[in-house]
Amino acid sequence: MKRRTFVLRVVAAAGALGIGWTFFPPRGRMGDGSQIPEGPGESALNGWVKIGTDNTVTVIMSKSEMGQGIHTTLAMLLADELDADWSQVRIEMAPVGDPIYNNIATVVDGLPFHPDDHGLIQRTTAWLTAKTMREAGVMITGGSSSVKDLWLPMRQSGASTRALLVSAAAATWKVPEAGITVARGVLSHTDGRRATFGEMIAAASKMNLRDDAPLKTPAQFTLIGKPMRRLESAAKQRGTATFGIDVVLPGIQYASVAMCPVLGGTVASVDGAAAQQLPGVKQVVTLDGYNGSTGGIAVIADTPWHAMKAVKAVKVTWNDGAMAGVSSAALMQKLSSTLDTDDGHAYLKRENVDDALAAATQQVKAEYQAPFLAHAAMEPINCTVQFANGKATVWASTQIPGLARRAVGKVLGIGSDQVTMHVQLLGGGFGRRLDVDFIAQAAVIAKAANGVAVQTIWSREEDIRHDFYRPACVSRFSAGLDASGKLLAWRNVSAGQSVVGATVGRYFGLPASPIDKSTSEGSFDQPYEYPAVRVGHAIVDLPVPVGFWRAVGHSHQAFFTESFMDEVAVAAKTDPVTFRLALLANHPRHARVLTRAAELADWSTPLTAGAEGARRGRGVALHASFGSVVAQVAEVTIATDNSLRVDRVVCVIDCGMPVNPNMIRQQVESGVVFGLSAALYGEITITDGRVTQGNFNDYRPLRMSECPAIVVDIIPSTQHPEGVGEPPLPPVAPAVGNAIFAATGTRLRSLPLRLS
Amino acid sequence: MTAVTTIQLNGRPVEVSAEGDTPLLWVLRGELHLTGTKFGCGIAACGACTVHLDGQAVRSCVTPLSAVGTHTVTTIEGLSGADADALFAAWTDLDVAQCGYCQPGQLMSACALIRANPQPSDGEIDAAMRGNVCRCGTYPRVRAAVRQATGPRGPSVSATP
Numbered sequence: 025m026k027r028r029t030f031v032l033r034v035v036a037a038a039g040a041l042g043i044g045w046t047f048f049p050p051r052g053r054m055g056d057g058s059q060i061p062e063g064p065g066e067s068a069l070n071g072w073v074k075i076g077t078d079n080t081v082t083v084i085m086s087k088s089e090m091g092q093g094i095h096t097t098l099a100m101l102l103a104d105e106l107d108a109d110w111s112q113v114r115i116e117m118a119p120v121g122d123p124i125y126n127n128i129a130t131v132v133d134g135l136p137f138h139p140d141d142h143g144l145i146q147r148t149t150a151w152l153t154a155k156t157m158r159e160a161g162v163m164i165t166g167g168s169s170s171v172k173d174l175w176l177p178m179r180q181s182g183a184s185t186r187a188l189l190v191s192a193a194a195a196t197w198k199v200p201e202a203g204i205t206v207a208r209g210v211l212s213h214t215d216g217r218r219a220t221f222g223e224m225i226a227a228a229s230k231m232n233l234r235d236d237a238p239l240k241t242p243a244q245f246t247l248i249g250k251p252m253r254r255l256e257s258a259a260k261q262r263g264t265a266t267f268g269i270d271v272v273l274p275g276i277q278y279a280s281v282a283m284c285p286v287l288g289g290t291v292a293s294v295d296g297a298a299a300q301q302l303p304g305v306k307q308v309v310t311l312d313g314y315n316g317s318t319g320g321i322a323v324i325a326d327t328p329w330h331a332m333k334a335v336k337a338v339k340v341t342w343n344d345g346a347m348a349g350v351s352s353a354a355l356m357q358k359l360s361s362t363l364d365t366d367d368g369h370a371y372l373k374r375e376n377v378d379d380a381l382a383a384a385t386q387q388v389k390a391e392y393q394a395p396f397l398a399h400a401a402m403e404p405i406n407c408t409v410q411f412a413n414g415k416a417t418v419w420a421s422t423q424i425p426g427l428a429r430r431a432v433g434k435v436l437g438i439g440s441d442q443v444t445m446h447v448q449l450l451g452g453g454f455g456r457r458l459d460v461d462f463i464a465q466a467a468v469i470a471k472a473a474n475g476v477a478v479q480t481i482w483s484r485e486e487d488i489r490h491d492f493y494r495p496a497c498v499s500r501f502s503a504g505l506d507a508s509g510k511l512l513a514w515r516n517v518s519a520g521q522s523v524v525g526a527t528v529g530r531y532f533g534l535p536a537s538p539i540d541k542s543t544s545e546g547s548f549d550q551p552y553e554y555p556a557v558r559v560g561h562a563i564v565d566l567p568v569p570v571g572f573w574r575a576v577g578h579s580h581q582a583f584f585t586e587s588f589m590d591e592v593a594v595a596a597k598t599d600p601v602t603f604r605l606a607l608l609a610n611h612p613r614h615a616r617v618l619t620r621a622a623e624l625a626d627w628s629t630p631l632t633a634g635a636e637g638a639r640r641g642r643g644v645a646l647h648a649s650f651g652s653v654v655a656q657v658a659e660v661t662i663a664t665d666n667s668l669r670v671d672r673v674v675c676v677i678d679c680g681m682p683v684n685p686n687m688i689r690q691q692v693e694s695g696v697v698f699g700l701s702a703a704l705y706g707e708i709t710i711t712d713g714r715v716t717q718g719n720f721n722d723y724r725p726l727r728m729s730e731c732p733a734i735v736v737d738i739i740p741s742t743q744h745p746e747g748v749g750e751p752p753l754p755p756v757a758p759a760v761g762n763a764i765f766a767a768t769g770t771r772l773r774s775l776p777l778r779l780s
Numbered sequence: 781m782t783a784v785t786t787i788q789l790n791g792r793p794v795e796v797s798a799e800g801d802t803p804l805l806w807v808l809r810g811e812l813h814l815t816g817t818k819f820g821c822g823i824a825a826c827g828a829c830t831v832h833l834d835g836q837a838v839r840s841c842v843t844p845l846s847a848v849g850t851h852t853v854t855t856i857e858g859l860s861g862a863d864a865d866a867l868f869a870a871w872t873d874l875d876v877a878q879c880g881y882c883q884p885g886q887l888m889s890a891c892a893l894i895r896a897n898p899q900p901s902d903g904e905i906d907a908a909m910r911g912n913v914c915r916c917g918t919y920p921r922v923r924a925a926v927r928q929a930t931g932p933r934g935p936s937v938s939a940t941p
Binding site for chain 2: 090093253254256257258259260263264266267270272278303327328332400402403404449450451452453483484690693694695696698701719720721725726727728730731733734
């Protein structure tokens with residue numbers, strides 16, 4: 025199906041839901057607070073905040089905290105408009121189920137439009153999608169969307185709450201509201217009277233909700249824009265922060281699982297007799313695949329160690345299933361050969377690129393590859409469930425609690441409304457915890473325990489071998505240059521699996537759409553002003569389970585596009601920064617970021633020499649993703665034994681208005697380190713349907729001794745805040761690859777980057 | 781087989797009843813519910829489970845209970861002293877933690893380092909800390925925080941109004 029046809033069908037389908045409905049804007053997201061549990065002295069004034077008579081301001085969080093600092097940053101938005109005392113701010117997770125907490129921004133971002141496209145179809149589709157997600161979307165933390173999604177709702181809630189407190193003080197004091205000011209949790213009148221929030225909350229909670237409160241101008245911000253520290257920092261240092269795996273309940277039992285080594289396999293038969301004899305063992309449970317997981321067995325025992333020991337003693341015969349005999353090497357070959365015959369769906373097309381290529385005086389061609397990747401978050405996959413009297417309670421580290429709730433209801437045969445979710449801190453997410461397979465599995469295990477709470481903990485090996493992997497991808501390029509080295513044409517087509525297609529199938533059992541922006545993002549949506557261009561992607565169905573991995577399509581497409589851009593600049597005998605700037609004449613925001621990175625990295629000054637015999641090089645990459653623009657310059661040293669060290673990465677980001685520069689810097693450092701792990705070492709290989717790697721010894725993460733110096737610069741901006749959690753990751757692989765080329769003359773077109 | 785053993789934990793004797801092959805990690809987490817010590821890999825490859833045994837940093841996931849004997853065990857819950865306080869202060873000032881899961885292990889390794897070597901060089905910091913994996917990428921701040929705790933105070937990252 026052509027893109028426009030598909031888009032129009034979506035618009036028509038959404039429109040058919042009701043002509044009248046389509047004329048009204050999306051409903052407000054303030055909420056009335058009726059679903060928020062209130063403790064003694066607490067009053068919820070709307071769906072985002074409650075205030076206690078002890079002056080505590082509890083901000084309600086619809087987003088999961090997985091390291092990105094979102095609890096701190098979102099609390100800043102609300103507390104600033106409220107003029108709260110920051111030291112009185114606390115965090116509480118939102119109840120799952122109220123549609124005001126549905127994530128609208130990430131779904132709108134997933135629509136297959138170029139960032140420069142603001143035409144009628146784009147605007148109409150975005151509008152209808154926002155309305156639909158408001159009513160029928162999901163609560164989700166992902167897509168670098170949290171601040172973008174809640175920039176207005178959190179601030180409106182803060183402003184509205186402030187207005188109610190002012191009204192309450194005016195009524196109590198019998199004075200006009202205009203004479204009342206608010207600062208740091210205290211209301212003051214010009215006549216000298218003062219009251220804390222806690223003293224006015226009872227009166228304020230009896231007043232009608234206000235949604236007309238004006239928002240501050242940027243000049244009035246007291247918190248937004250300041251580098252604020254993480255609220256839960258001390259608890260994380262002292263080990264008192266509660267991650268999913270730290271949940272302890274009275275009488276809790278523990279389960280360990282073994283899944284079929286072949287992905288997608290099932291259990292043929294189980295002999296649990298030997299395991300049953302081991303200390304502490306309660307029972308052996310047989311598991312199907314749930315929400316995309318592989319079949320297996322679980323042992324429930326009194327302690328985690330007893331469960332882990334006993335699971336090894338269970339004798340299982342497996343049905344290997346469709347993945348038997350499958351190897352990643354053959355799959356890579358299939359992706360590459362697909363490109364011999366399949367031009368893919370064109371996500372970007374301008375002029376006749378083949379004519380332009382034919383007219384070029386010089387053509388450059390290359391093929392790039394990226395492997396499957398696991399997430400390997402530090403907190404191994406785990407989930408705690410108690411199922412008693414037809415009701416389930418779930419404690420989980422999850423990025424998608426609404427769908428987790430639905431999945432639990434389904435496997436237990438109860439309604440979603442009989443499932444209570446307690447979202448814990450996440451010891452890393454990176455997209456792995458957007459899948460609910462392990463939550464449904466833990467519910468099935470807990471069902472066998474007859475009312476006792478069971479915590480299911482996967483070993484690191486199960487975590488890495490039963491992940492939903494970043495899809496492998498192969499990409500081919502042709503570029504045409506004129507005699508002066510000017511770029512005339514850019515042709516690119518890649519092949520790989522569709523993450524959105526796979527995920528929608530696992531979530532909802534729906535068929536995959538023929539269009540998935542995430543497959544091509546990072547290739548078609550970049551700012552370069554190619555005179556003639558075609559960028560396509562061919563979705564290839566492979567049996568490997570794939571999922572969202574930090575930065576999704578951008579994670580590998582940026583490596584392909586920005587490495588090839590470097591190749592074309594070399595062919596044009598033009599400096600890589602100068603070459604890119606020539607293609608950004610009408611994109612001043614991107615040009616500014618690139619120019620700033622070059623300045624900070626002393627791009628025009630040669631690198632200092634390394635040790636005797638060592639070769640050094642500097643590489644640049646520019647990449648736009650999730651609304652933000654990032655440029656990086658990497659400096660590398662290659663020793664005489666060909667070992668590679670990344671010495672320094674300079675990173676400049678324009679993410680719109682920087683809400684919390686401290687968290688933005690952390691996320692830039694995070695993206696560089698996570699991206700370097702993948703760029704230098706990350707590779708999941710499959711032999712006979714089995715994942716080869718299993719732990720941090722053979723799925724290597726970057727370690728401190730390998731970590732470069734990271735220089736971060738944030739471009740000041742008054743524009744709407746954009747994504748931060750993912751955008752710093754994509755440019756690091758191409759920047760390092762380009763630096764290796766500068767140092768050695770060797771062009772690495774495959775990840776991970778290996779010199780020998 | 782299961783026997784009641786007394787271990788010296790965070791400055792006091794604690795009775796535990798587990799088989800001798802039970803890793804100390806699972807005695808702490810599974811029996812005593814001291815959840816500050818984290819499970820990460822089970823093969824001493826990530827450092828999330830780091831505790832002190834007689835002041836030395838060890839990986840509790842591969843330390844069987846039978847090897848603990850009369851050695852003193854310190855976990856993150858019991859980490860104290862002027863050097864530990866200096867580390868906690870630097871961790872707060874530089875806002876090191878992200879997801880935070882590896883941080884107790886990072887702090888246990890860092891504290892063992894500076895007790896053995898009060899003025900470590902950058903190379904010594906890297907060597908002592910390379911066994912502690914952080915997937916979020918807190919390495920630059922961990923490095924800076926160890927430096928700050930052991931040397932002159934560097935610039936703070938945050939402003940609190």
